Amino acid sequence: MGMPKQFRTRFIDQQVIAQYRPAELMKIEVANYLALNNTFYGDPTTQTGNGTEVDSLGRIDGESTVVFRNVNIAPMPEYLVGSDFMDRLSFYINGLYLEKTAIVSVVDDGNDIVLKINNAGASLENNLDNQDLMVIKGAVKEVST
Numbered sequence: 001m002g003m004p005k006q007f008r009t010r011f012i013d014q015q016v017i018a019q020y021r022p023a024e025l026m027k028i029e030v031a032n033y034l035a036l037n038n039t040f041y042g043d044p045t046t047q048t049g050n051g052t053e054v055d056s057l058g059r060i061d062g063e064s065t066v067v068f069r070n071v072n073i074a075p076m077p078e079y080l081v082g083s084d085f086m087d088r089l090s091f092y093i094n095g096l097y098l099e100k101t102a103i104v105s106v107v108d109d110g111n112d113i114v115l116k117i118n119n120a121g122a123s124l125e126n127n128l129d130n131q132d133l134m135v136i137k138g139a140v141k142e143v144s145t
Contacts, residue, residue, distance in 0.1 A: 029077040033139060036074050036088070040142075042066035042115070042134030049127025051119040060119045063104055064128035068113040073106070074139040088139035091115065094132055098122055111143040 043066070051062030076085055089106065091098040102121030107114050113136065119127065128134070 027077065027079050030079050033074060033077050033080070033088075036139040036141065037137065038071075038140050038142070039135060039137045040068050040071045040140060042132075042136070043069045044130035044132070044134075047128035047130055047132055047134060049119060049124075049129075051124065051127050054120070058125045060124055060127065062119050062127070064117045064119055064122075064124065066115050066117075066128055066134045067109075068115070068134075068136050068140075070111050070143045071113055071136070071140050072108045072111065072143055073113060074141045076139075085139065090137045092133075092135040092137070093117075093122065093124075093128075113140065 046067035046069075047064070049060075049062060049064030051060030051064065053059070054061045073085055073089070076083060076088075086100060086103075086106065091103070098117065099121065102118050104116035104118050105114075106116075115134070115136070117124070117128070
């Protein structure tokens with residue numbers, strides 16, 4: 001049996017650790033952005049699609065679109081280099097989470113956000129229409145009018 005391993009403890013003084021203070025790394029813009037968790041609903045009159053039935057399970061192809069009125073994607077602070085705004089957004093169709101792989105595009109269009117969905121990727125059986133409840137949640141903000 002050999003000698004037991006020895007552990008060393010190192011004490012760091014305030015001058016050494018000063019350059020690594022987390023409070024100084026977290027800018028207020030980043031904190032405010034990360035705290036955003038707003039919820040908005042799609043305009044049911046804009047919910048349309050161009051899919052047709054493609055299999056015996058009733059799934060459809062094509063795309064569906066919805067417009068979220070008077071909201072925009074919150075601008076990402078420059079300090080979050082390498083981050084993707086999609087990491088801070090979630091979408092729901094009739095209460096069910098929409099997988100990110102089913103999203104074709106999410107764009108600010110003036111004062112609105114336009115979401116395009118791949119119907120097959122979302123396993124939709126119908127094109128979006130005014131009966132569906134579309135929700136966006138996350139780093140989005142209301143547009144002041």
